[in-house]
Amino acid sequence: MFKHDKALLHEVKVDGPNIMYASMMQEQLGGPHGELKAAMQYLSQSLRIKDPEIKDLFLDIASEELSHMEMVATTVNLLNGHVLDAKDATVGTIQAHVSTGLTPGLTSASGQYWTAAYIEETGDLAADILSNIAAEQRAKVVYQYLYRQITDKGVRETIDFLLNREEAHNTMFREAFNRLQDTGSLKDWGITKDSKLYFNLSTPGDQFFNANNPQPPSFNSPNTTGTKM
Amino acid sequence: MFKHDKALLHEVKVDGPNIMYASMMQEQLGGPHGELKAAMQYLSQSLRIKDPEIKDLFLDIASEELSHMEMVATTVNLLNGHVLDAKDATVGTIQAHVSTGLTPGLTSASGQYWTAAYIEETGDLAADILSNIAAEQRAKVVYQYLYRQITDKGVRETIDFLLNREEAHNTMFREAFNRLQDTGSLKDWGITKDSKLYFNLSTPGDQFFNANNPQPPSFNSPNTTGTKM
Amino acid sequence: MFKHDKALLHEVKVDGPNIMYASMMQEQLGGPHGELKAAMQYLSQSLRIKDPEIKDLFLDIASEELSHMEMVATTVNLLNGHVLDAKDATVGTIQAHVSTGLTPGLTSASGQYWTAAYIEETGDLAADILSNIAAEQRAKVVYQYLYRQITDKGVRETIDFLLNREEAHNTMFREAFNRLQDTGSLKDWGITKDSKLYFNLSTPGDQFFNANNPQPPSFNSPNTTGTKM
């Protein structure tokens, strides 16, 4: 069951309306690496997780991403301002001016509708957590790009908060991953000769990597010095 | 420049036509974790890579994934057989019988058209390689699912080959990742308090993970005992 | 902010796994009239609502629809069972067997990815509430279709609950609509002659309706005899 608290997870504000910034922030509302994608991905994946602690982690983060989505949507809403003016809406926000009355839609910076094709889900916990670690890293990168191009102080504070939260999620997903040793798709890794081959198909360009000693992925543990709360 | 050799990267065969198996194998031709997606993702990402050895790795694997795609497409083509019979085409292959004359299309097992929305690309090497490691893991999982449900020996040999190749790619992408230390999105990790918080938003369910000591991702090195070829 | 309670809004159960029923119930998880659509539509619309009571109504119902989505997803998950068997997955669930490891995806009964193109949003309160009333009616109809074709008692109980909830939402949205008289898009209705014309463009077939006395929509008030709680 989901409950909604009208307080935002973290207060947002903007220096003032700015259509271009609104377009840019749309990327993290309805884009491929945005908050809706993250929320729906973790929620979907959680349905079949058996380990109760990892399941709880997925649901904690899914709920937080929904709350992030609300923060980003509220930010876009503020940036959209109160004046219909499509002629200055040069990119993904033109529909805000001709179609949604300045209310944010679930679209990316280029105006594309959010699609569940963005979601990565396999039912294999190792694959799903690796997908989530990668997703958090991508989300961080997008927030870095946005931070560099947006000078509005209020928006920057929100981006800074969200970017750091993606790092936290990334860290915790890795912690969860390292519990999975030798289960699911991590089992039976590299047992045939085919898993050790290198096909040098792009030339010129020698072979600079190898898979001589294939082992399943595992992360260096970032939290060994940390204390379980 | 791409050149085509009419020999397949690895020979494929099937015991006989099987519409259901054809549908299932479509998933790795035109599905979200399939070979076309992998090829296009690595090729796109490679365009802006500066490190020549990593760029070469991406292009070697992209070319191999294109060659995998050709193997999977050839397999589907054989499984489609020579008889138009939509009434037995219970899932993703009905269009093979009413529209493409048994030629495989770029669709998933449920018949959905391939979309570039499947591609993960950020221009940040750390994020891109993490995306690729996750993508290879997902591809392995799908091949495992297919292997368990397909009893055709020829198809199984092809799946076995492809599955092991995804492991090899995974291993080599991790090797590449570990070269990136402290660059791009791996820099400045966990420097504000927000990156150390835990929001316990799903209850009941305590906090079983933490981010007290956040550090960027790095993999245990699987190849330390290996020899550079 | 969204918080998650691991208790479902209303308990779900199934008599047993049933792949076909799973496919059918997917329609209300990721289909055009399903619960994700409803949740995202009301949440998006709520962002710019000024009347605090109507805004609260939208957020109450959005949260409930998210909770419904969780109920439907949990039901599909149970119906998917524990056996990968694509050959019996004749419709929208084949990807559950080859790609998501039996975890429900955000797709419709025919396997199509959920898209934000399903969402109706205009920023005009009258248009948005009319859209919501229609959406609730469609959701009821789909649940009626599902109820007639599914004999699993557990699933039927869930459908019955959800169907009745859509009726409740419909009733309350109408109550909210009737507060809007003569505001937004309801203003200035039928003031030119063009709003009173009838173009009889399909023949044979006379004109059986007219717009001689055009007035904006308003509902008969269903709750006049009810008591505000």
Next chain:
Amino acid sequence: MFKHDKALLHEVKVDGPNIMYASMMQEQLGGPHGELKAAMQYLSQSLRIKDPEIKDLFLDIASEELSHMEMVATTVNLLNGHVLDAKDATVGTIQAHVSTGLTPGLTSASGQYWTAAYIEETGDLAADILSNIAAEQRAKVVYQYLYRQITDKGVRETIDFLLNREEAHNTMFREAFNRLQDTGSLKDWGITKDSKLYFNLSTPGDQFFNANNPQPPSFNSPNTTGTKM
């Protein structure tokens, strides 16, 4: 059978070419609340309607919406002018300059291809008419937004005509709806306790609406004083 008359339903003209206005008007050609959507929705729904008078109404309006679509397309075509100049095509019309030779495409203001996912269709007459009433209201809202932002007199006259026609359709659909009492999805409304509950899931925020006395939707009759023509 459809027949085409080269005369437009209502003459259109523009003061002069204007790329931005062209982009904006695209919204009602190929956008989610546009004329193609309306035409295809009513035409699709009409196929299974048994009441001949209501079926005739749907087909009259479907034909008119096709004719509206032609008016909007002709308007966009005029606004596109005769000069390829992508650098001034700041939004949804860039493809007109690089791909369609200034011919309008079936896309929205942000350039997205029209999709049948926009269509609402249930086979239940009550739900379908409610969907249509909401669709007409949304179309009116979009035309209002366009009218406020477009100063071209010719375009404004066209918008004014189309906006008033949506009102007429809305009025007539409501008239049709009120004939349906107690049929289809309007039957058996509110007969379990679940249809009377209120879940107060967003807080703070009390309960301001109720469903104590649930009854199916019905509209106040706007045409009682009108005369059947």
Next chain:
Amino acid sequence: MFKHDKALLHEVKVDGPNIMYASMMQEQLGGPHGELKAAMQYLSQSLRIKDPEIKDLFLDIASEELSHMEMVATTVNLLNGHVLDAKDATVGTIQAHVSTGLTPGLTSASGQYWTAAYIEETGDLAADILSNIAAEQRAKVVYQYLYRQITDKGVRETIDFLLNREEAHNTMFREAFNRLQDTGSLKDWGITKDSKLYFNLSTPGDQFFNANNPQPPSFNSPNTTGTKM
């Protein structure tokens, strides 16, 4: 302006309901080579055609394709029958049973929503007519596939009619094409050495074709012996 005549262009009938045949016929209702695609393509292209005779041809055929679409939709509607039974709806029609109440939707045989991405439009008359000739040929092929797999006599008569009409359109589009000599994209063909090269990129496999004497496309005139009506 479009007008609708309730008589079909050509009467349709079916021997009896058949869910599988309904799925298959959907391909020509909402699929990539179907009637809606043809109608919308020719209508869109016609907007900027200057030659009044060719423009008239495009609009005649566009109107006919709309009328074909109505024939196909009516056929699917009859084939859908009157019984909701998703468990026998093994492919593209499951949504007819759970969502549209047996009314045909604008989807393909695999249930995918129609998309304007199917439309080919360039604003260049030579390219557009070549696209149309190819489209008519594809439509014929699909009807041939359907004819071979459907034994219902009524449906076969309809297919036979439609297939022959695509041939007629194809013939007339070629006649129109041959009027275009040396205009638009047909001008300045093969004037640089690059237009005469052959890159032999797939090996083994020699070069069996050449472009030594490049000339723009023109068709052998099929109608020289015919009489203008």
Next chain:
Amino acid sequence: MFKHDKALLHEVKVDGPNIMYASMMQEQLGGPHGELKAAMQYLSQSLRIKDPEIKDLFLDIASEELSHMEMVATTVNLLNGHVLDAKDATVGTIQAHVSTGLTPGLTSASGQYWTAAYIEETGDLAADILSNIAAEQRAKVVYQYLYRQITDKGVRETIDFLLNREEAHNTMFREAFNRLQDTGSLKDWGITKDSKLYFNLSTPGDQFFNANNPQPPSFNSPNTTGTKM
């Protein structure tokens, strides 16, 4: 099997970064008439071709189109420059600035993701080659539009090369088509009276074309004076 040569098929260069030109060139990278579409279409179609010479032609051209795609992608990459600046990214490239770090994505000029819905494939050789001839003509048209609007000399040279290559492909596809006489969908053309009718459905506008003497398509042979190499 595909092999990659790091040398481009034909060198590309740009006078300097230009975001608008980058957007425009995206059309031929990930748009409906672009290089990826061509490569995937011919590759898919080739799978079931029996004539070894025609199959070789398809694979030669498919490989060349992949190599063209690489040229276009490299050009866009150069045009994207090195400065993140979404505010000047007025069209399809905003995501390059907020999401892909200036790396080209597989999208069109308006930022839409590439979709396999662009691909035309029927398994009938006559229909497929006609589709390809039309596709090459459309690609030429788009390059002509781009050439007229882009003044960058380096880009123009690349466009000139690619445009001429599409002409060469067009010429060779026609040569292949003319080998197909009376096979596949070219057989049994115009044998019923329905293939000779004209429906004059758009009025006013007489009948200016006819199908009195229907014959399947065949091209005037452009290469009769050429010498097979």
